[in-house]
Amino acid sequence: MRVALASFEFEGNTLSSQINRRDTFSRKVLVEGDGVLPAIEGRDLAVTGALEALRKEGLEIVPILVAHGGSGGVVEGAFYRETLDRIVAGILKQPVDGVFLALHGAMICEGETDPEGALIAALRAALGPGIPIAASLDLHAHVTPRMADNADILVGYETYPHVDAHGTGRRAAELLAGALHGRIRPVTRLRRIDALLPVVGGSTNGDAPMAQVRELARRIEADGRALAASYFPVQPWLDIDDLGIAGVAVTDADPAAATAVAEEIVLAMWDRRRAFELACLSPDEAVREALDRPARVLISDAPDCVGGGAPGDAPAVLAALLRAGPDAESAVLVVDPAAAAEAFDLGIGKTARMRIGSSLDPRFHSPVETEVVVESLHDGHFTYTGGISAGTPGQMGPTAVLRAGRLRIVVPTYATYEYGDEQYRAAGIDIRDCKIAVLKNPMNFRTLLDADTSWVMVGGAGPTAPDLASIAWQVKKRPFWPCDDQQQPVFMENHRDA
Structure with a gap:
C-alpha cells in the first residue's frame, strides 16, 4: 500500500x-x-x-x-x-x-x-x-x-x-x-x-x-x-x-x-x-529585578515572540538595559535589517550612533538610538539543536553584534524561531557568560534554565501580548474568557453529535 x-x-x-x-x-x-x-x-x-x-x-x-x-x-x-x-x-x-x-x-x-x-x-x-x-x-x-x-x-x-x-x-x-x-x-x-x-x-x-x-x-x-x-x-x-x-x-x-x-x-x-495567568513585569522592572538577583537571569520578552508571529524587532528591553544595566554583561537580540546592513557597511571595530529596532513593526515602540561599536559580523546560519525544528537549518541573514558598554546587541536581518540559544551561539555569544540574556519567547527559554539560572517575564503591548484581555479585539465577538469573567463554559458548536 x-x-x-x-x-x-x-x-x-x-x-x-x-x-x-x-x-x-x-x-x-x-x-x-x-x-x-x-x-x-x-x-x-x-x-x-x-x-x-x-x-x-x-x-x-x-x-x-x-x-x-x-x-x-x-x-x-x-x-x-x-x-x-x-x-x-x-x-x-x-x-x-x-x-x-x-x-x-x-x-x-x-x-x-x-x-x-x-x-x-x-x-x-x-x-x-x-x-x-x-x-x-x-x-x-x-x-x-x-x-x-x-x-x-x-x-x-x-x-x-x-x-x-x-x-x-x-x-x-x-x-x-x-x-x-x-x-x-x-x-x-x-x-x-x-x-x-x-x-x-x-x-x-x-x-x-x-x-x-x-x-x-x-x-x-x-x-x-x-x-x-x-x-x-x-x-x-x-x-x-x-x-x-x-x-x-x-x-x-x-x-x-x-x-x-x-x-x-x-x-x-x-x-x-x-x-x-502569570505575572509579568515592565521592561524596566524586569531589568532591575534581574540586576538584583545574585546569579544569571533570562528575561522573556513575551510581547515580541517570534515563534508566535511577532517580527522580533521590539527594542523595549534593549532600552531598559541601556537605562539601568549597561555595566552588566548582557545580551539582547533585536531584528533590524537596516541596522544590520549599516553595521556591515561600517565594518568591525567602527563606532557609530545607530537607531535600532521597530523597523518592521513601529506600532508599539520607537527605535532606540545609542552609540555602539561593531564587534563582529556573521552570516547568520545555524542549525537547530532541539524542539520542533531540531536538525534543520536556521537563517538569520547578515547579522551584526554591536557593543554598548558591556551590553552586546545581536542584530539579525531576519527573524527566526527561538528554541534555545542557537541564535546567540551563531553570533559567537555564550549566554552562560552573561548576567542577563534576553529571549524573545514566553516558553522555550525554559530549556536553558539550570540551578544557576532564573527568569523573569516582560508583559505589555505587542503582536504577542501575554495579557489577552488588553488586546483590542475587532473580529472575535465578546463575551469570551479571559476578556470577560464567565463562570460557565460556552461550547462553540456541537460537532457531528454522536
Missing part, C-alpha cells in the same frame, strides 16, 4: 503586521517530489516521525511536498493556493491508499481563516470517502470542524516547550497504518469552548495546569478510552470569530466515546483557566 506524505506548516498571527510569502518558506524548508526525503530524513520533525513509522509498517512512501515557514503574520493568498494545488495535484498523480499531513493548524492566509481545513477538505473531495487522511498538529492548532469532519485522524503535540514533534508524527502515522491494515476504524471528534488561554502559563512541565491536562490525556489513552486524546489551548493571537480552546479524540469506531473524551479534555483546560 502507498501513502502520500506532505507537510504545510506555518503559525499565523492576525495581530502581526507581516505578510509572509514564498521567501519565508524558502529560507526554512520548501521542497517537492524527489527532494522531500533527503530534506527530512534523520531530523526531529513530525513528518520525519511519520516517515519512519510508515516505513516500519511496510508501507510505500509517496513524497509530495514539504513546506515549513515557521511563524509570522498572514500567508500570502497566492502562495497558499499554489501550494495547496501542488499538494492535491501531486497526490492525485498516482493511486494512493492513505495520506499523511504534517500541519501546524494555526495558519492564517489572505482570504482564508481556516487554510488547513481547506486543504484537508480539498483532499477529501478529490480522494473520496474511502482513503484515510491523518494529520499531526501543533499543540496551539486552531482546530476547526472542517478539519475534524474531513480527516480520519488528528493528533496534537503533547509538550510545551515542544519536544515531541517527531513522536507526534509517529503516533499519527501509526494510527494511519492501523487503519490501512484493518486493525482499527478511526473516528475523530472535536469539542470547543469559546475561551482563550494565556500562552505564558501553558507549560506541560511539572505540575503546571497544562501538565495536569497532559496527564489526563495519557491516562485516557492508557485506559483504552481513546486511541489518541489531544488538547489544543490554541494560538490566541488570531482575531477571528471562530476561535476557541479544543479537545480532540480519536477512537476505534466509537463516535460517542470520542465526543465524550474530547469534551472531558476541553473542560479540563477550562476548569484550570485561571492558573494559566
Whole structure:
C-alpha cells in the first residue's frame, strides 16, 4: 500500500503586521517530489516521525511536498493556493491508499481563516470517502470542524516547550497504518469552548495546569478510552470569530466515546483557566529585578515572540538595559535589517550612533538610538539543536553584534524561531557568560534554565501580548474568557453529535 506524505506548516498571527510569502518558506524548508526525503530524513520533525513509522509498517512512501515557514503574520493568498494545488495535484498523480499531513493548524492566509481545513477538505473531495487522511498538529492548532469532519485522524503535540514533534508524527502515522491494515476504524471528534488561554502559563512541565491536562490525556489513552486524546489551548493571537480552546479524540469506531473524551479534555483546560495567568513585569522592572538577583537571569520578552508571529524587532528591553544595566554583561537580540546592513557597511571595530529596532513593526515602540561599536559580523546560519525544528537549518541573514558598554546587541536581518540559544551561539555569544540574556519567547527559554539560572517575564503591548484581555479585539465577538469573567463554559458548536 502507498501513502502520500506532505507537510504545510506555518503559525499565523492576525495581530502581526507581516505578510509572509514564498521567501519565508524558502529560507526554512520548501521542497517537492524527489527532494522531500533527503530534506527530512534523520531530523526531529513530525513528518520525519511519520516517515519512519510508515516505513516500519511496510508501507510505500509517496513524497509530495514539504513546506515549513515557521511563524509570522498572514500567508500570502497566492502562495497558499499554489501550494495547496501542488499538494492535491501531486497526490492525485498516482493511486494512493492513505495520506499523511504534517500541519501546524494555526495558519492564517489572505482570504482564508481556516487554510488547513481547506486543504484537508480539498483532499477529501478529490480522494473520496474511502482513503484515510491523518494529520499531526501543533499543540496551539486552531482546530476547526472542517478539519475534524474531513480527516480520519488528528493528533496534537503533547509538550510545551515542544519536544515531541517527531513522536507526534509517529503516533499519527501509526494510527494511519492501523487503519490501512484493518486493525482499527478511526473516528475523530472535536469539542470547543469559546475561551482563550494565556500562552505564558501553558507549560506541560511539572505540575503546571497544562501538565495536569497532559496527564489526563495519557491516562485516557492508557485506559483504552481513546486511541489518541489531544488538547489544543490554541494560538490566541488570531482575531477571528471562530476561535476557541479544543479537545480532540480519536477512537476505534466509537463516535460517542470520542465526543465524550474530547469534551472531558476541553473542560479540563477550562476548569484550570485561571492558573494559566502569570505575572509579568515592565521592561524596566524586569531589568532591575534581574540586576538584583545574585546569579544569571533570562528575561522573556513575551510581547515580541517570534515563534508566535511577532517580527522580533521590539527594542523595549534593549532600552531598559541601556537605562539601568549597561555595566552588566548582557545580551539582547533585536531584528533590524537596516541596522544590520549599516553595521556591515561600517565594518568591525567602527563606532557609530545607530537607531535600532521597530523597523518592521513601529506600532508599539520607537527605535532606540545609542552609540555602539561593531564587534563582529556573521552570516547568520545555524542549525537547530532541539524542539520542533531540531536538525534543520536556521537563517538569520547578515547579522551584526554591536557593543554598548558591556551590553552586546545581536542584530539579525531576519527573524527566526527561538528554541534555545542557537541564535546567540551563531553570533559567537555564550549566554552562560552573561548576567542577563534576553529571549524573545514566553516558553522555550525554559530549556536553558539550570540551578544557576532564573527568569523573569516582560508583559505589555505587542503582536504577542501575554495579557489577552488588553488586546483590542475587532473580529472575535465578546463575551469570551479571559476578556470577560464567565463562570460557565460556552461550547462553540456541537460537532457531528454522536
